Amino acid sequence: MDLKLEVVVVPVSDVDRAKDFYSGKLGFRLDADFPIHDGYRIVQVTPPGSACSVIFGDGLTTAPAGSAQGLHLIVTDIEQAHAELTGRGVDVTGPFHDATGAFHHAGGAQRVQGMAPDRPSYGTFASFADPDGNEWFFQEITTRAPGR
Structure with a gap:
């Protein structure tokens, strides 16, 4: 069985600020920004050359903002x-x-x-x-x- 890491969820407090940082300052490709409904938004970015994407948004994780390490x-x-x-x-x-x-x-x-x-x-x-x-x-x- 092949297992491929596809997505890492990163907890953030301000989705637009994170989007500007990841897609702007870091140069990650902006793949999607889905504002599903109030309190539920999905933003996906991908580092250049990576097969694994990063997702952040509203209503995606209960982890505290800033708690992703390593x-x-x-x-x-x-x-x-x-x-x-x-x-x-x-x-x-x-x-x-x-x-x-x-x-x-x-x-x-x-x-x-x-x-x-x-x-x-x-x-x-x-x-x-x-x-x-x-x-x-x-x-x-x-x-x-x-x-x-």
């Missing part, structure tokens, strides 16, 4: 991605790597500023948040691990 966008050049989003007015932290050389810890624990030594795939990150505080990461992958 969402990852994969890039082949983290410095370029950092520069592009910074140029669009997004506050991006990093690049950084984890002191263990593995996946980053939660929060800022074990975070070391700068590129991972020898710049291995999967080893360098940058982060930013949407206007509600939903946490996103860039992860630089230039060569995928076997089977990926």
Whole structure:
């Protein structure tokens, strides 16, 4: 059985502000904006090159606005991605790597500023948040691990 991640729901407090951020500042493709009825609205955006979309709106989740953590966008050049989003007015932290050389810890624990030594795939990150505080990461992958 194939299972494909299709949609991630991100909790937001202001749908229009989120729409401006994701489709404007981040440059995600705006796929849909369905104002079904008062209190129920669905907005779908898709990151460039991604098969998985992001949905936010009204009446879609009981999760508190800003509570999404650890969402990852994969890039082949983290410095370029950092520069592009910074140029669009997004506050991006990093690049950084984890002191263990593995996946980053939660929060800022074990975070070391700068590129991972020898710049291995999967080893360098940058982060930013949407206007509600939903946490996103860039992860630089230039060569995928076997089977990926």
